[in-house]
Amino acid sequence: xxxxxxxxxxxxxxxxxxxxxxxxxxxxxxxxxxxxxxxxxxxxxxxxxxxxxxxxxxxxxxxxxxxxxxxxxxxxxxxxxxxxxxxxxxxxxxxxxxxxxxxxxxxxxxxxxxxxxxxxxxxxxxxxxxxxxxxxxxxxxxxxxxxxxxxxxxxxxxxxxxxxxxxxxxxxxxxxxxxxxxxxxxxxxxxxxxxxxxxxxxxxxxxxxxxxxxxxxxxxxxxxxxxxxxxxxxxxxxxxxxxxxxxxxxxxxxxxxx
Amino acid sequence: xxxxxxxxxxxxxxxxxxxxxxxxxxxxxxxxxxxxxxxxxxxxxxxxxxxxxxxxxxxxxxxxxxxxxxxxxxxxxxxxxxxxxxxxxxxxxxxxxxxxxxxxxxxxxxxxxxxxxxxxxxxxxxxxxxxxxxxxxxxxxxxxxxxxxxxxxxxxxxxxxxxxxxxxxxxxxxxxxxxxxxxxxxxxxxxxxxxxxxxxxxxxxxxxxxxxxxxxxxxxxxxxxxxxxxxxxxxxxxxxxxxxxxxxxxxxxxxxxxxxxxxxxxxxxxxxxxxxxxxxxxxxxxxxxxxxxx
Numbered sequence: 001x002x003x004x005x006x007x008x009x010x011x012x013x014x015x016x017x018x019x020x021x022x023x024x025x026x027x028x029x030x031x032x033x034x035x036x037x038x039x040x041x042x043x044x045x046x047x048x049x050x051x052x053x054x055x056x057x058x059x060x061x062x063x064x065x066x067x068x069x070x071x072x073x074x075x076x077x078x079x080x081x082x083x084x085x086x087x088x089x090x091x092x093x094x095x096x097x098x099x100x101x102x103x104x105x106x107x108x109x110x111x112x113x114x115x116x117x118x119x120x121x122x123x124x125x126x127x128x129x130x131x132x133x134x135x136x137x138x139x140x141x142x143x144x145x146x147x148x149x150x151x152x153x154x155x156x157x158x159x160x161x162x163x164x165x166x167x168x169x170x171x172x173x174x175x176x177x178x179x180x181x182x183x184x185x186x187x188x189x190x191x192x193x194x195x196x197x198x199x200x201x202x203x204x205x206x207x208x209x210x211x212x213x214x215x216x217x218x219x220x221x222x223x224x225x226x227x228x229x230x231x232x233x234x235x236x237x238x239x240x241x242x243x244x245x246x247x248x249x250x251x252x253x254x255x256x257x258x
Numbered sequence: 259x260x261x262x263x264x265x266x267x268x269x270x271x272x273x274x275x276x277x278x279x280x281x282x283x284x285x286x287x288x289x290x291x292x293x294x295x296x297x298x299x300x301x302x303x304x305x306x307x308x309x310x311x312x313x314x315x316x317x318x319x320x321x322x323x324x325x326x327x328x329x330x331x332x333x334x335x336x337x338x339x340x341x342x343x344x345x346x347x348x349x350x351x352x353x354x355x356x357x358x359x360x361x362x363x364x365x366x367x368x369x370x371x372x373x374x375x376x377x378x379x380x381x382x383x384x385x386x387x388x389x390x391x392x393x394x395x396x397x398x399x400x401x402x403x404x405x406x407x408x409x410x411x412x413x414x415x416x417x418x419x420x421x422x423x424x425x426x427x428x429x430x431x432x433x434x435x436x437x438x439x440x441x442x443x444x445x446x447x448x449x450x451x452x453x454x455x456x457x458x459x460x461x462x463x464x465x466x467x468x469x470x471x472x473x474x475x476x477x478x479x480x481x482x483x484x485x486x487x488x489x490x491x492x493x494x495x496x497x498x499x500x501x502x503x504x505x506x507x508x509x510x511x512x513x514x515x516x517x518x519x520x521x522x523x524x525x526x527x528x529x530x531x532x533x534x535x536x537x538x539x540x541x542x543x544x545x546x547x548x549x550x551x552x
Contacts, residue, residue, distance in 0.1 A: 062441060064365050091444030101435035103454065113453070114443035164439070171443055 010035040010175060010205040011056060016070035018051055018060065025051045027229045028070075033175075038197060038206045040220035040237065042213060044257060047226040049209045053177050056207065057093035058086045074175070091118055093175040094168035099184050100160035102152035102167070107144050110152040110163055111135060114171035130170055138166035139196050158189025165196065176200065178208040182215065194219050213253055217241050225249045304531075308524025316525055320491050321502065321510075325518025328511075330526050332493040336406055336486070336501030337475060337533070343410020343497055344417055344474050349467055351414075352421025353456075356463070359422070360429040361451055380419035387416045388483030396484060404485040404500035412484055413474040420473070424466020428459035461545040468541035472534055478505040504530045 009032035018026035026048045033039050033056075041049035051060070058079060060066040072079050079089055091114065102110050111131045114120075121127035131148070135141040140162045144155070152163050161181055168176055178197075182190040197206060197219050210216050216223050217237060224234040225246075233240060233249045244250045251257060262268065319329020355376075363369045391412030395401045401408050432455050440450040481487070486506050494501035502510070504526060511523040 057442075059438070059441065062438075087444055087446045089444075090442060095438075095442040097435065097438060097442070099435060101433075101439040103436065103439060104458065113440075113445075117443075117445055117449055117453075167439075167443060 008035055009033060010075065011207075012071075012073040012076075013052075013056075014071045014073075016052070016055060016068065016072060018048070018055055019065075019067045019069075020063070021065045025229055026055070029231045031224060031231060031234055033205055033207060034222065035205045036202055037221040038201050038208060038219050040216035040223045041207065041209045041226060042211075042216045042223060042252075043226035043232075044252065045211075048229040049224075049226045050179055052226065052231075053179055053207060053209050056175070056177055057090050057095055059090070059095065061086055091171045092173055093177060094171065094173035096161070096164050096168055096176065096178045096181045098180040100157055100164050102155070102160050102163050104151065104153055106149045107135075107152050107155070107163060108148040111166050111170045114167060118171055120171065134166040134170035135163075137169050137200065138162045139192065139199070140166055156189070158185050158192055161185060161189070161193060162196065165193075165200075169200070173204065175205045175207065178206065180209050180211060183211060190215075213241070225252060227252070301531075304524045304527050306524075307521055308526075308528045311521040311525035312528060316522070317529070320493055321489060321507065322491060325514070325516045325522055328519070328522055330504070330507065330522075330529050332490055333502045333504045333507035333526070334529060334533075335493045336409075336490075337503040337505075339406035339494060339497050339501065340409040340413060340503055341471060341475060343407055344413040345467075345471060347411065347414035348417040348421055348470070352418045352467070353425050353463060355418070356422045356425030356429060357451055357456070360426050361455065362447065376419050376422050380423055382416075383479075384416055384477055385479040385483065387412055388480030390415065391480060392483045402498045402500070404488050404490070404502075405498050406494060406501050406503075407497040408484050409481050409486055409501075409503065410497070412480050413477060416477070416480065417470040417474045420470035421463070421467050424469070425459070425463045428462025428466065429455060431462065432458045457548070461548045464544045464548070465541050468537055468544075472537050475533065475537070476505050476530070478509055481506055504533065 011033040013032075014030050016026060016029045017024060029052055041053060043049050054060045055068050055072060056079075060068060068080060074089070074093065077084065079093075103113065105113070108131055111134050112121075112127055115127060115130050121130055132141060132145075135144060140159060143159060144150075144163075152160065155163060161184075165176075165181075182193050185193065194215065197208065200206060208216075208219065220237045222235065223237040223240040225232045225240065225244075225248075227248055233244060233246045235245075240249060241253055244253060315327075316329045317334075318331050319327065320332030322328040359369070359373060359376075363372075391408055395408045395411055396403055401411075436454050436458065437450050440454050441447075445453065481503060486501065486503055487510060488500060488502070489510075490500050490502045508523055508526045508530065511519045511526065
């Protein structure tokens with residue numbers, strides 16, 4: 001089992017197993033996820049990378065029969081502890097999904113919804129400021145500032161995904177999880193999101209699951225390779241792609257399977 | 259081998275296929291025309307027999323032994339009061355049950371059993387609900403016989419499963435991605451339901467509710483059991499007063515021998531149909547108003 005300790009880790013997972021009913025989907029994964037860097041999870045379909053990502057903000061709680069054992073710490077706090085409120089946790093660990101999923105509401109409401117339910121703004125001007133800041137961070141402000149009342153679902157796919165990023169950013173998360181955020185987008189929209197990830201990484205710990213090895217190489221500083229529910233190798237992205245230690249990693253990144 | 263697409267066999271096969279298409283379209287058209295024809299004939303007969311009897315005295319009067327003095331107001335008011343009781347009870351209960359079953363209930367044998375029971379309840383003959391209403395509301399709880407309250411309670415039992423089923427279908431049709439999106443920004447499960455799922459499911463729930471209500475409005479059998487077939491000459495002033503309802507009034511008048519009641523029967527049917535059309539119109543209006551496209 002490769003050791004994966006980091007000095008300044010934001011999220012620390014130790015010996016995490018995930019079961020769906022009797023089936024073990026994740027087997028004994030331990031990993032430290034750093035602050036201010038982008039960590040990519042790569043691996044063939046069904047390897048468990050998305051499942052593991054979803055344990056990090058307890059999205060798996062919503063799936064009947066899913067069970068997590070082991071320990072996951074966010075800044076030293078056990079997120080599966082009895083005292084940890086999964087609702088508050090998901091505000092701190094935001095998520096962007098594979099398919100852009102804006103609410104069928106206005107652009108403004110999409111972004112304002114999270115801050116509103118968490119009581120982050122007292123009055124309208126304060127909320128306006130939060131919405132503007134979030135849309136600016138997501139690189140969408142200039143495109144939508146004149147039509148904030150338009151439906152979020154009327155935007156193009158790439159814009160919708162950036163709206164979803166703005167929605168996640170608006171509640172001031174500490175970690176942003178991205179589950180194949182570009183797999184439904186064209187290359188130009190993908191490039192736009194990748195630039196955005198680069199801009200966001202200083203403020204948040206970002207974890208991105210991706211099918212595209214090129215994307216992992218472009219956007220991430222650290223990469224974890226998953227295969228058959230196990231984390232095979234974890235290290236600096238450069239090292240993983242140029243000089244993998246494990247034979248299976250090498251076979252995958254050279255395109256022998258996947 | 260000659261050209262596959264130019265030999266006579268192929269031409270015949272295509273001609274046969276086109277003929278089959280034409281036959282099917284003709285059959286479908288025939289089915290629609292036939293059913294609309296029945297409806298048109300029914301409407302025509304009703305209007306021909308009843309329109310002459312529809313005047314202000316008929317609309318504002320109550321049942322009487324004399325056909326020319328009898329009116330429909332008492333029964334219409336009874337129907338209205340009964341529907342209000344039914345709606346107030348069955349809508350919140352049905353919607354809450356649908357939300358619970360669809361969004362919160364654990365998957366186990368008990369919940370499966372509840373689901374099967376609700377589906378079966380929707381198929382129970384309405385007379386059984388009448389017997390239940392008689393036994394529970396009147397004989398056990400001592401509520402007033404023939405009253406819109408007992409009628410409404412009984413019809414609510416009948417309507418609730420319909421609302422639960424249509425509500426669950428409407429909730430199921432809301433894309434799961436909306437739920438994960440809301441959970442992802444830290445909404446609690448109840449917030450997810452009330453801020454996102456319910457508003458999107460509302461048009462479907464309302465449509466189901468109004469269909470259930472329309473069925474309850476036309477229901478006669480269960481109300482027979484709880485005594486709403488009594489002769490009531492004064493309109494009910496509250497939900498505890500004895501009253502009749504429109505379909506029951508139609509049933510009672512259709513039994514009369516006096517020629518004058520034939521006209522009254524048809525006129526009351528017209529009133530009931532207008533009532534139903536208004537409710538269906540409301541359903542369509544509400545559905546379009548709350549419809550969200552995504």
